[in-house]
Amino acid sequence: MSPADSRVLTAELPAIPRKRYFAIGEVSELCDVKPHVLRYWEQEFPQLKPVKRRGNRRYYQQDDVMMVRRIRSLLYEQGFTIGGARQRLKEMARGGAVNDAMIATPALPASANRRSEEIKELRDELESLLRLFPE
Template sequence: MQDQQKPKPNQQGRNLSKKTSLALPQIPDKIYFTIGEVSKLCLLEPYVLRYWEQEFPQLNPAKRCGNRRYYKRDEIILIRRIKSLLYEEGFTIEGARIKLNSDDKAPMATGGQSTESIKKIIARLQEVVAELERD
């Protein structure tokens, strides 16, 4: 019974942190975020973010005056994805890098709909717009 209450170890034998199951704060509606803001939004230390920049080529924040990092919303989403792969799903850094690369090459997620059905929906919406413009 005691085994059920312990966190499961990931592939490297470390215990998964309870911190990863906490709900992440909502990302504010703005263009750029400092490393301190991203640290709070992702519940990670700034040194972890700097390290991940070296390990994940997709993560490349803009650097301005004095080499300060400025992250965009999509980079915060990427950081949260990396965090999930490493801390929740138990991937190694190399495994997470491979997973992210394969996700980039995969077709864009469409909620289970094929490209053809999406084209039909677009055509139907265009018909509706045309009808509304006639009225």
């Protein structure tokens, strides 16, 4: 993956407008996923079920858009396979309400948590030193 590709993955997605229904093109833009990928994910993830109307047109609701973002995060940002993402979503649904924080923060080993805490302490110490020496 090139550096440009990684910037695309980490870019923030736009806010979801307060609407009842979204066309597939709108969901594609809101979630940064191509329409053909959304149609494929509908087959692979039973949780993703947009309403189909006349002419087989798909209309996604708020929950569907959030589910697409969860799936995108699992696949593109956290590196899950389709099967792994499907299993993870099942586990999270069994555990109660699905929380975006649960998806955005993968479980870290204890050593990584320790390092993360040490980095936070160092950052806090550096910030306090910077306050001692105003510009």
